[in-house]
Amino acid sequence: MSVSTAVCAPLPVLGRDVTVPLVTGGEVTYAALDYAASAPALQRVWDDVAAYAPYYGSVHRGAGYLSQLSTDLFENARRTVAEFLDCRADDQLVFTRSTTDSLNLLAAALPADCQVFVFETEHHASLLPWKNARVTYLDAPRTPQQAVRTLERALADRTVSIEGGYGPALVCVTGASNVTGELWPVRELAAAAHAHGARIVLDAAQLAPHHPVSVQDLDVDWVAFSGHKLYAPFGSGVLAGRADWLREAEPYLAGGGASRKVTRREDGGVDVEWHESAARHEAGSPNVIGAYSIASACKALTEAGFDDLVAREQYLIEKVRAGLAEVPEVRVLSLFGDDAPRVGVISFVVDGWNSSHFAAALSAEYGIGVRDGLFCAHPLVRTLLGSDPQAQGECGAPEAAPGEKSLNAIRVSFGAGTPDEHVERFVEAVKELVTDGAKWNYRTEDGRCVPDTSA
Numbered sequence: 001m002s003v004s005t006a007v008c009a010p011l012p013v014l015g016r017d018v019t020v021p022l023v024t025g026g027e028v029t030y031a032a033l034d035y036a037a038s039a040p041a042l043q044r045v046w047d048d049v050a051a052y053a054p055y056y057g058s059v060h061r062g063a064g065y066l067s068q069l070s071t072d073l074f075e076n077a078r079r080t081v082a083e084f085l086d087c088r089a090d091d092q093l094v095f096t097r098s099t100t101d102s103l104n105l106l107a108a109a110l111p112a113d114c115q116v117f118v119f120e121t122e123h124h125a126s127l128l129p130w131k132n133a134r135v136t137y138l139d140a141p142r143t144p145q146q147a148v149r150t151l152e153r154a155l156a157d158r159t160v161s162i163e164g165g166y167g168p169a170l171v172c173v174t175g176a177s178n179v180t181g182e183l184w185p186v187r188e189l190a191a192a193a194h195a196h197g198a199r200i201v202l203d204a205a206q207l208a209p210h211h212p213v214s215v216q217d218l219d220v221d222w223v224a225f226s227g228h229k230l231y232a233p234f235g236s237g238v239l240a241g242r243a244d245w246l247r248e249a250e251p252y253l254a255g256g257g258a259s260r261k262v263t264r265r266e267d268g269g270v271d272v273e274w275h276e277s278a279a280r281h282e283a284g285s286p287n288v289i290g291a292y293s294i295a296s297a298c299k300a301l302t303e304a305g306f307d308d309l310v311a312r313e314q315y316l317i318e319k320v321r322a323g324l325a326e327v328p329e330v331r332v333l334s335l336f337g338d339d340a341p342r343v344g345v346i347s348f349v350v351d352g353w354n355s356s357h358f359a360a361a362l363s364a365e366y367g368i369g370v371r372d373g374l375f376c377a378h379p380l381v382r383t384l385l386g387s388d389p390q391a392q393g394e395c396g397a398p399e400a401a402p403g404e405k406s407l408n409a410i411r412v413s414f415g416a417g418t419p420d421e422h423v424e425r426f427v428e429a430v431k432e433l434v435t436d437g438a439k440w441n442y443r444t445e446d447g448r449c450v451p452d453t454s455a
């Protein structure tokens with residue numbers, strides 16, 4: 001596997017100079033390779049938030065100058081993010097807490113008798129919120145084309161109502177897998193959904209930080225993502241898309257901000273007129289810093305240029321994959337195969353190693369932060385490993401002999417702020433651990449593998 005040259009420098013992020021102690025002695029700069037969980041804040045985002053902080057004020061409420069400034073900032077952030085997502089003119093953009101919150105909001109806004117279609121490969125945030133709908137879980141496809149065919153078949157088979165037509169239906173699909181990093185054929189799935197009278201929501205939690213997302217070009221009905229994976233870790237997320245279901249739904253939270261008018265009735269109760277705008281689902285004091293930070297990240301990524309960012313990330317992906325390919329004990333997990341386009345999220349298992357042990361050694365002996373486990377996508381990891389993810393391995397004791405099935409996996413993930421040195425250190429560390437073994441002893445504590453410092 002050949003590795004091309006990087007085209008641009010990493011974007012400045014917070015924490016790039018942070019040093020961490022090694023269990024073997026000394027310190028190293030921390031290599032944050034868990035971007036898929038939470039990415040570090042862009043320096044630009046931090047600077048924008050710091051510059052705004054003294055002007056912070058209540059949104060939509062106060063008569064004072066700073067309240068008005070903060071309200072403008074919040075509403076401008078909404079416009080900036082809608083532009084970033086290339087939303088339609090009549091779409092609504094609701095600021096939420098996260099992708100999970102966005103999808104739960106949409107789940108609460110489903111029309112009566114809505115049928116939901118979701119692949120078993122989804123992150124639990126996409127898999128689980130539909131508890132009040134009839135859900136069809138689709139089997140893991142092995143190619144993008146098979147994903148489209150599976151969806152088409154399921155939609156064609158769906159229940160016909162007594163009136164003879166189809167009821168409302170929603171497809172929920174990820175743009176990029178949080179386990180394999182593989183890109184899903186979103187445009188084709190959207191076309192299939194629409195051809196069968198269904199709507200589609202895109203879980204862009206792992207896509208938006210790595211690729212431009214155009215609601216109009218992909219022709220999706222909604223898109224959801226989180227600020228903390230988009231270099232803006234200030235507690236906000238986004239749900240953007242069609243206004244009708246959102247407008248017709250009960251407010252996600254009942255309270256101030258969502259209500260336009262509240263009156264006492266003669267019988268002693270209260271009548272409420274709810275807003276029909278995004279405010280309907282943003283009750284309570286909005287997280288203006290969260291919203292502003294997402295807008296700042298959107299601007300920073302757009303200005304840096306996704307062409308360059310994607311090219312740089314592909315260079316890092318090739319570097320990691322080429323390095324791992326040199327280690328026969330490593331198996332990279334994939335649904336769609338080696339050639340599938342992907343973002344900088346790579347999961348793997350190492351023959352003879354407990355994944356938790358391996359990840360703990362990467363941290364304690366090399367200062368590298370990755371993630372191990374099932375990545376909130378149990379059915380997908382079960383399919384990829386062919387094992388029962390409920391089972392627990394014992395740290396320190398190899399969980400799987402060479403050729404046997406692993407119980408969980410290791411995930412390395414990176415993005416716009418990742419320097420070459422982090423992925424180079426990671427590849428060298430994997431090779432050294434596999435060849436020489438861990439230099440330290442580890443034990444299980446509260447279900448986690450930790451260095452044994454008792455001796």
Ligand SMILES: Cc1ncc(COP(=O)(O)O)c(C=O)c1O
Pocket residue numbers: 036037098099100101123125126174176177178203205206226228376
């Ligand atoms: C694909 C995907 N969807 C949804 C989520 C949930 O995001 P959050 O935890 O920010 O709600 C994640 C988080 O890892 C994810 O990877």
